[in-house]
Amino acid sequence: MDVFGVIMADLVPLYLLIGVGYIAGRYLDVNLHSISRICLYILLPPVFLGAMTRIDIQPSLIVLPLITLVSSYIITLSALNIAKRIWQDGTANSIASAAVNANAVYFGLPIVLALFGPHGASIYLFMNLGGAINNASLSYYISARGRFTVQQSLKRLMKLPVLYAVVLGLVFNYAGITMNPIAEKYWDYAAGALTILGMMMIGISVSKLGGLSIRWGELGALFLIKYVAWPVMLGAVIFADVHWFGLLNHEIYALMIILSFMPLFANYVAYAAENNLFPERAGSAVLLSSLFSTVAIPFAYFLIKYFGFN
Amino acid sequence: MDVVLTLAGNLVPLYALIVLGYIAGKFFNVDRQTLGALGIYIIMPIVTFGYVAQMEFRPSYIALPVVFYVMITCVCFIWLAAGKRVYGDSRANLMAISSASGNTGYFGLPLALMLLPEEWVGVYIFANLGALLFEATILYYLAARGRFSVRESLIKLARFPTIYAVAAGVAYNLSGAGMADVVVTYWEYFKGSYVVIGMMIIGAALAKVKRMVWAPRFISLTFAGKFIMLPLISVGLIMLDQSALHLFDAQVHKIMFILTIVPIGANIAAFAVEMDLKPEKAASTILYSTVFALISIPFSLYLYENFIAITP
Numbered sequence: 001m002d003v004f005g006v007i008m009a010d011l012v013p014l015y016l017l018i019g020v021g022y023i024a025g026r027y028l029d030v031n032l033h034s035i036s037r038i039c040l041y042i043l044l045p046p047v048f049l050g051a052m053t054r055i056d057i058q059p060s061l062i063v064l065p066l067i068t069l070v071s072s073y074i075i076t077l078s079a080l081n082i083a084k085r086i087w088q089d090g091t092a093n094s095i096a097s098a099a100v101n102a103n104a105v106y107f108g109l110p111i112v113l114a115l116f117g118p119h120g121a122s123i124y125l126f127m128n129l130g131g132a133i134n135n136a137s138l139s140y141y142i143s144a145r146g147r148f149t150v151q152q153s154l155k156r157l158m159k160l161p162v163l164y165a166v167v168l169g170l171v172f173n174y175a176g177i178t179m180n181p182i183a184e185k186y187w188d189y190a191a192g193a194l195t196i197l198g199m200m201m202i203g204i205s206v207s208k209l210g211g212l213s214i215r216w217g218e219l220g221a222l223f224l225i226k227y228v229a230w231p232v233m234l235g236a237v238i239f240a241d242v243h244w245f246g247l248l249n250h251e252i253y254a255l256m257i258i259l260s261f262m263p264l265f266a267n268y269v270a271y272a273a274e275n276n277l278f279p280e281r282a283g284s285a286v287l288l289s290s291l292f293s294t295v296a297i298p299f300a301y302f303l304i305k306y307f308g309f310n
Numbered sequence: 311m312d313v314v315l316t317l318a319g320n321l322v323p324l325y326a327l328i329v330l331g332y333i334a335g336k337f338f339n340v341d342r343q344t345l346g347a348l349g350i351y352i353i354m355p356i357v358t359f360g361y362v363a364q365m366e367f368r369p370s371y372i373a374l375p376v377v378f379y380v381m382i383t384c385v386c387f388i389w390l391a392a393g394k395r396v397y398g399d400s401r402a403n404l405m406a407i408s409s410a411s412g413n414t415g416y417f418g419l420p421l422a423l424m425l426l427p428e429e430w431v432g433v434y435i436f437a438n439l440g441a442l443l444f445e446a447t448i449l450y451y452l453a454a455r456g457r458f459s460v461r462e463s464l465i466k467l468a469r470f471p472t473i474y475a476v477a478a479g480v481a482y483n484l485s486g487a488g489m490a491d492v493v494v495t496y497w498e499y500f501k502g503s504y505v506v507i508g509m510m511i512i513g514a515a516l517a518k519v520k521r522m523v524w525a526p527r528f529i530s531l532t533f534a535g536k537f538i539m540l541p542l543i544s545v546g547l548i549m550l551d552q553s554a555l556h557l558f559d560a561q562v563h564k565i566m567f568i569l570t571i572v573p574i575g576a577n578i579a580a581f582a583v584e585m586d587l588k589p590e591k592a593a594s595t596i597l598y599s600t601v602f603a604l605i606s607i608p609f610s611l612y613l614y615e616n617f618i619a620i621t622p
Contacts, residue, residue: 028347192502
């Protein structure tokens with residue numbers, strides 16, 4: 001039970017930060033775009049770069065971003081095809097663009113840091129690369145509904161600073177360059193700022209909407225993708241590895257389980273607003289799925305314990 | 311010289327953040343108002359509260375903001391008098407307030423974090439209340455060109471969220487309640503945000519300087535007040551305490567010194583606009599002083615550690 005206390009204690013501040021973000025957006029006229037740019041262009045690259053210098057490179061680790069990349073492709077494209085048969089008004093695009101990945105960095109980083117320490121967090125971030133790549137390309141492409149060509153979306157992907165940070169970090173790692181104490185300290189600062197601003201972004205985005213709006217069918221589909229499709233997908237990967245491949249280890253299984261239960265990403269609201277894809281509904285869904293994490297994250301930890309991966 | 315270089319090296323990440331803020335403001339269209347609002351109303355109060363709540367509070371510390379306030383007020387009026395002789399116009403006012411007010415918050419706090427043991431940072435924040443008092447009284451007095459009222463000054467003072475954060479921190483501190491681990495963890499995240507956002511605010515503000523003005527006489531006079539006279543006054547007081555009064559710790563001496571070696575405060579640019587006092591000249595001088603501090607801070611600290619500080 002002790003670790004559930006730890007998880008809950010770590011979740012409560014995250015919700016408070018959503019609330020602070022809401023207040024900031026509503027009363028302090030804080031601009032969402034500015035915050036998301038700071039996160040994307042200034043904070044994420046050094047956090048990823050530093051994390052990459054920390055992991056011990058094994059060839060088997062390279063498959064991690066591939067797993068998340070391929071998984072998010074499969075889930076997103078299936079979601080798009082199925083949802084298109086039910087909704088004809090763009091809801092399908094909205095759902096599929098949300099299915100690409102989760103709020104795994106802003107929401108997940110503090111939890112993973114608390115439970116697995118800096119080394120686990122580094123592997124976790126590396127694993128997230130696949131999701132980040134699809135978020136900048138596939139999710140964007142789908143939510144733009146044909147307004148952008150594949151080429152334009154790929155060009156956008158090439159502008160993703162995290163990609164370069166990861167490559168550079170791996171080069172440093174290979175060359176044996178590690179962070180000195182000063183760099184470690186600033187890495188902590190940047191990771192802290194990322195958590196604070198990343199969580200506040202959910203509240204800020206909700207504060208800019210006209211109100212909340214829920215469509216149960218759509219919400220059900222999103223939750224099905226997030227809390228059934230993703231866990232089953234990564235669960236299947238773990239199952240396959242345990243029984244046949246044996247490439248990964250217990251720590252990685254545990255991180256995958258945590259990853260698969262992360263809530264919807266706030267970016268989804270930004271894309272929805274940008275492309276006129278029902279931003280109120282997107283905001284409500286992100287908020288509800290963040291709240292649902294009080295159940296989902298402890299459940300993920302229960303699974304980790306149950307299978308003895310910790 | 312090695313020590314100076316090491317210190318300068320430690321400052322490099324802070325300057326890198328200023329540059330990033332500059333780039334963000336200039337090219338990524340990051341809104342300065344957004345950063346400022348987050349800094350003043352959310353991040354700074356939380357960081358302040360945490361440090362003050364955790365510091366070892368002593369009643370004698372109440373003297374620190376007063377001493378700091380008197381110090382910068384003296385510099386301000388001496389330089390105002392000198393400036394009036396040299397210029398005889400409102401440039402004297404700008405020179406006086408630029409010399410006296412330092413960037414003790416966004417720049418000074420990360421510096422204090424770097425130089426002080428964690429438990430002393432609260433004392434730094436507490437002493438820095440003197441700067442808020444200065445801003446609400448003398449700066450405002452000079453900005454309003456003599457139309458000064460105690461009531462409006464108090465209203466100005468009451469608008470600083472930091473005042474409430476310090477008050478709450480002191481109350482919490484005296485109540486003796488500890489802080490839970492998870493609270494400390496998130497408070498640390500806010501500390502990280504403070505360093506990152508605070509430095510970027512400096513950079514983003516500098517990015518708004520439209521035209522650089524190079525005024526050698528004005529700059530050298532201002533720098534003489536800012537980087538020579540103010541630190542010397544603080545060194546004088548420190549030596550007085552070391553040799554005769556024995557009121558404060560060596561760490562408190564260092565805190566008073568750090569407060570006086572930071573570059574010109576960014577708020578001076580806003581005041582210059584308000585006072586109709588050559589805003590471009592003000593903004594350029596702030597920029598020069600921030601760059602100059604990269605050299606002057608390690609150098610000042612080197613001199614301080616080797617000739618002033620008495621290690622117990």
